[in-house]
Amino acid sequence: xxxxxxxxxxxxxxxxxxxxxxxxxxxxxxxxxxxxxxxxxxxxxxxxxxxxxxxxxxxxxxxxxxxxxxxxxxxxxxxxxxxxxxxxxxxxxxxxxxxxxxxxxxxxxxxxxxxxxxxxxxxxxxxxxxxxxxxxxxxxxxxxxxxxxxxxxxxxxxxxxxxxxxxxxxxxxxxxxxxxxxxxxxxxxxxxxxxxxxxxxxxxxxxxxxxxxxxxxxxxxxxxxxxxxxxxxxxxxxxxxxxxxxxxxxxxxxxxxxxxxxxxxxxxxxxxxxxxxxxxxxxxxxxxxxxxxxxxxxxxxxxxxxxxxxxxxxxxxxxxxxxxxxxxxxxxxxxxxxxxxxxxxxxxxxxxxxxxxxxxxxxxxxxxxxxxxxxxxxxxxxxxxxxxxxxxxx
Amino acid sequence: xxxxxxxxxxxxxxxxxxxxxxxxxxxxxxxxxxxxxxxxxxxxxxxxxxxxxxxxxxxxxxxxxxxxxxxxxxxxxxxxxxxxxxxxxxxxxxxxxxxxxxxxxxxxxxxxxxxxxxxxxxxxxxxxxxxxxxxxxxxxxxxxxxxxxxxxxxxxxxxxxxxxxxxxxxxx
Numbered sequence: 001x002x003x004x005x006x007x008x009x010x011x012x013x014x015x016x017x018x019x020x021x022x023x024x025x026x027x028x029x030x031x032x033x034x035x036x037x038x039x040x041x042x043x044x045x046x047x048x049x050x051x052x053x054x055x056x057x058x059x060x061x062x063x064x065x066x067x068x069x070x071x072x073x074x075x076x077x078x079x080x081x082x083x084x085x086x087x088x089x090x091x092x093x094x095x096x097x098x099x100x101x102x103x104x105x106x107x108x109x110x111x112x113x114x115x116x117x118x119x120x121x122x123x124x125x126x127x128x129x130x131x132x133x134x135x136x137x138x139x140x141x142x143x144x145x146x147x148x149x150x151x152x153x154x155x156x157x158x159x160x161x162x163x164x165x166x167x168x169x170x171x172x173x174x175x176x177x178x179x180x181x182x183x184x185x186x187x188x189x190x191x192x193x194x195x196x197x198x199x200x201x202x203x204x205x206x207x208x209x210x211x212x213x214x215x216x217x218x219x220x221x222x223x224x225x226x227x228x229x230x231x232x233x234x235x236x237x238x239x240x241x242x243x244x245x246x247x248x249x250x251x252x253x254x255x256x257x258x259x260x261x262x263x264x265x266x267x268x269x270x271x272x273x274x275x276x277x278x279x280x281x282x283x284x285x286x287x288x289x290x291x292x293x294x295x296x297x298x299x300x301x302x303x304x305x306x307x308x309x310x311x312x313x314x315x316x317x318x319x320x321x322x323x324x325x326x327x328x329x330x331x332x333x334x335x336x337x338x339x340x341x342x343x344x345x346x347x348x349x350x351x352x353x354x355x356x357x358x359x360x361x362x363x364x365x366x367x368x369x370x371x372x373x374x375x376x377x378x379x380x381x382x383x384x385x386x387x388x389x390x391x392x393x394x
Numbered sequence: 395x396x397x398x399x400x401x402x403x404x405x406x407x408x409x410x411x412x413x414x415x416x417x418x419x420x421x422x423x424x425x426x427x428x429x430x431x432x433x434x435x436x437x438x439x440x441x442x443x444x445x446x447x448x449x450x451x452x453x454x455x456x457x458x459x460x461x462x463x464x465x466x467x468x469x470x471x472x473x474x475x476x477x478x479x480x481x482x483x484x485x486x487x488x489x490x491x492x493x494x495x496x497x498x499x500x501x502x503x504x505x506x507x508x509x510x511x512x513x514x515x516x517x518x519x520x521x522x523x524x525x526x527x528x529x530x531x532x533x534x535x536x537x538x539x540x541x542x543x544x545x546x547x548x549x550x551x552x553x554x555x556x557x558x559x560x561x562x563x564x565x566x
Contacts, residue, residue, distance in 0.1 A: 009457075010456040010457055010490070010494070013456075013457050013460065014456070014460050014486070014487075014490050017460055017461070017464055017486055018483060018486060018487070021464065021479045021482050021483045021486065022479070022483065022529065024478065024479055025477055025478070025479035025480070025483070025525070025529050025530070026529065028477035028478060028479070029477055029529060029530055029531070041468065041472050041478060042472045042473075042478075044472070045423075045468075045469050045472030045473055046472070046473070048420060048469075049420075049423060049424050049427060049473065052424050052428075053424065053427065053428050056428065126431060128427045128428050128431065128473075129427050129428070129430050129431050130427065130473050130474040130475065131423065131426035131427035131428075131430065131437075131442075131470065131473055131474075132470070132473075132474045132476075132481070133437055133438075134474070134476070134522075134526065134532065134534065135474035135475050135476055137474065137475050138431070139427075139473075165475055166475075179475065181475060185475075186532070186533060187475070207532075207533050207534050207535040208535055268434045269431075269434070270431070
């Protein structure tokens with residue numbers, strides 16, 4: 001026996017190590033929650049890697065700020081003029097959307113619908129990824145210390161990103177970190193609804209990292225370009241947040257369609273995200289100072305000085321509406337706009353360009369169309385009631 | 395006529411300083427987790443695998459190779475949300491195989507390093523695929539074209555990377 005073990009020592013050790021690993025793997029798979037059994041090893045790994053990631057991201061951010069804010073200012077005046085013009089245009093749109101929002105709120109009140117509000121968010125920076133093509137997850141520089149917990153929704157100004165899978169914080173980690181499962185991971189699942197046809201399905205990732213919409217029957221009317229929103233059915237993502245647009249539709253297995261979705265948020269280039277740490281559900285009230293999707297999204301624009309008195313834009317449909325420009329009506333969305341809480345972009349003092357948006361492609365112009373469409377196409381007017389309060393990033 | 399000696403005694407065995415042995419795998423795992431965020435195409439590379447192969451062929455000890463592979467794989471597993479063991483098992487096999495082959499082959503020249511990395515990249519992917527499907531129940535897609543392309547890219551990178559890492563080798 002000794003001779004055998006001596007002769008085949010290397011192979012024996014290999015078999016033993018592999019056996020132990022397979023047993024360990026089987027134990028984790030057997031348990032429904034593998035978080036606890038392997039938590040210590042994960043904490044060690046994250047604590048070894050995340051300080052370096054955090055340092056490099058911080059350095060990179062500092063250098064970028066130095067360059068963009070103090071050195072490279074070419075074209076800023078022109079950009080400023082363009083942005084002001086864009087703001088004027090969006091203000092006009094906002095007036096129209098506010099009317100729609102008010103109408104939707106009255107309908108909701110009449111029908112006794114409950115609204116879901118996002119009352120608190122935490123802005124976080126993406127500092128790392130899993131480093132595996134089979135595991136679509138990223139790490140954030142905020143964790144349990146900042147109030148982040150598993151199963152919280154993570155979004156950007158463009159759309160939903162994923163949900164918090166694990167949080168790390170306290171000993172032995174010096175700083176808290178959280179792991180986010182992206183929507184293009186094959187183990188993720190998001191309740192989704194097609195904006196046009198109101199058909200509900202489930203968003204998840206494919207093995208190749210694409211985002212697909214499942215559980216849509218083959219006889220449903222789905223076309224490329226259709227907007228996909230969160231349905232709220234998963235109890236994680238608030239209803240009405242942009243998920244993406246339908247990229248292609250083909251016949252899938254059985255009686256279902258295979259729908260590939262182009263995510264609204266750029267999942268391959270994530271930098272800053274918002275973690276929704278608190279949601280509220282209540283019945284709508286016409287007198288409350290609630291914040292509507294259109295208001296929040298319009299607030300993502302950088303603020304500009306008020307126009308001189310008496311200055312109106314010729315031909316503007318809402319130019320005479322006081323709540324839109326100078327004197328907000330109490331209880332109207334526009335009323336809380338000036339002093340109201342801020343969104344991620346404004347917290348970070350980011351211009352649309354810095355927030356990853358082009359001046360002409362601000363998402364504020366897109367999602368507010370949802371309420372208007374819903375009020376005409378469906379008695380159920382879903383929309384995103386977004387941030388009330390955003391915690392300032394460090 | 396040239397005479398080629400292939401005695402095992404001529405095979406050089408290297409060792410690494412403790413900081414190099416710890417920091418090189420750690421930096422590889424860090425870069426693997428960090429770079430794809432900024433440069434998405436970098437996700438095709440598997441730096442921890444390249445480091446595993448390098449250490450295995452340099453040390454030429456199967457036990458050392460498989461343990462190095464197991465530890466690097468475990469570290470890589472810890473950053474993914476899948477159960478621990480998928481990368482660990484695959485890299486254990488690669489570490490053992492590469493070090494066993496390193497005893498028999500001249501792994502100092504560019505050609506053998508390229509081929510070795512290409513072969514072991516595919517071995518790594520096959521083992522990962524089998525374990526992930528059979529034990530964890532993950533749905534993975536297998537494409538020979540994609541795997542061979544990725545293997546080729548990793549092999550090219552390995553040639554350059556190994557030349558850099560050679561600086562850290564110390565004769566045992």
